[in-house]
Amino acid sequence: MVQVAIVDDEALVRAALRSILESSGDIRVVADCDGHQALAAVAAARPDLVLLDAVMPGPDDGLSVLRALRALDDPPAVAMLTAFDTSAHLRAAMAAGASGFLLKDTAVGTLIDAVRILAAGGTVFTPTVARAVVDGFLGEPSQYAEPNAEPGTADSAREAAVGTLTDREREVLRLLAAGEPNAGIADQLRISVGTVKDHVRAVLRKLGAPNRVAAAVIAHRAGLARLPERP
Numbered sequence: 478m479v480q481v482a483i484v485d486d487e488a489l490v491r492a493a494l495r496s497i498l499e500s501s502g503d504i505r506v507v508a509d510c511d512g513h514q515a516l517a518a519v520a521a522a523r524p525d526l527v528l529l530d531a532v533m534p535g536p537d538d539g540l541s542v543l544r545a546l547r548a549l550d551d552p553p554a555v556a557m558l559t560a561f562d563t564s565a566h567l568r569a570a571m572a573a574g575a576s577g578f579l580l581k582d583t584a585v586g587t588l589i590d591a592v593r594i595l596a597a598g599g600t601v602f603t604p605t606v607a608r609a610v611v612d613g614f615l616g617e618p619s620q621y622a623e624p625n626a627e628p629g630t631a632d633s634a635r636e637a638a639v640g641t642l643t644d645r646e647r648e649v650l651r652l653l654a655a656g657e658p659n660a661g662i663a664d665q666l667r668i669s670v671g672t673v674k675d676h677v678r679a680v681l682r683k684l685g686a687p688n689r690v691a692a693a694v695i696a697h698r699a700g701l702a703r704l705p706e707r708p
Contacts (some may be wrong), residue, residue, distance in 0.1 A: 479596040480652030482508040482522055484515045484542060485530040485558065494528065501589045508615075524553050525596040528579075531559040531566060542567055547574040556595050571690045577601035578690075584591050598658035599692040600689050638684050639699040645684070647701065649676040654702035 481504055483491045491509040498504040508522040512533045519527055527546060531539040539557060546555055556577040557570045567578055577595050579588065591601040642650065652662045659673045686692040696702045
């Protein structure tokens with residue numbers, strides 16, 4: 478049974494999400510609350526995944542709650558729920574450790590499938606959000622680019638970083654970018670989950686990526702994984 482917590486400042490939204498998710502039969506909502514109560518509720522319920530409203534009023538906004546949740550001793554996966562695709566906000570969430578980004582108008586079946594993938598350790602972008610994250614990410618300087626480099630150099634540097642990966646690491650990155658959790662990657666490549674984790678760590682280090690989502694963005698840009706088309 479997948480255990481989920483919902484953090485949103487609107488009680489009606491939380492109730493609607495609970496109804497949708499629990500209709501699946503294999504997803505249980507173990508907590509729902511606003512941002513102010515989030516840390517205590519999640520620490521007590523210990524869900525596999527938190528669905529977190531990206532924009533909430535007051536000091537307990539989405540990014541602040543995300544950072545607090547990721548600082549827990551055994552942090553859950555966190556997916557950001559958003560009604561818009563502002564790339565700067567999404568980049569900040571990605572850097573803070575979000576595992577996925579979902580629009581609030583995501584179709585019911587897509588939402589349920591995404592929750593299963595995220596709870597298993599995968600990454601998820603809905604198409605519009607994926608475009609916003611990639612477009613915004615590519616506007617940021619790369620650690621591989623030379624200081625005062627010409628426009629476009631950062632993109633080329635990221636592609637060059639992908640070229641430093643071994644064949645196996647490229648396979649792992651391709652599957653990671655497709656949203657596969659470690660167990661799914663292990664099954665497809667016929668290796669152990671522990672070996673997958675070692676490869677993922679190596680991939681993140683070589684790409685200078687802070688997390689799996691950032692690595693997935695780089696993979697999309699380098700052509701290792703296909704980015705969903707705009708709806």
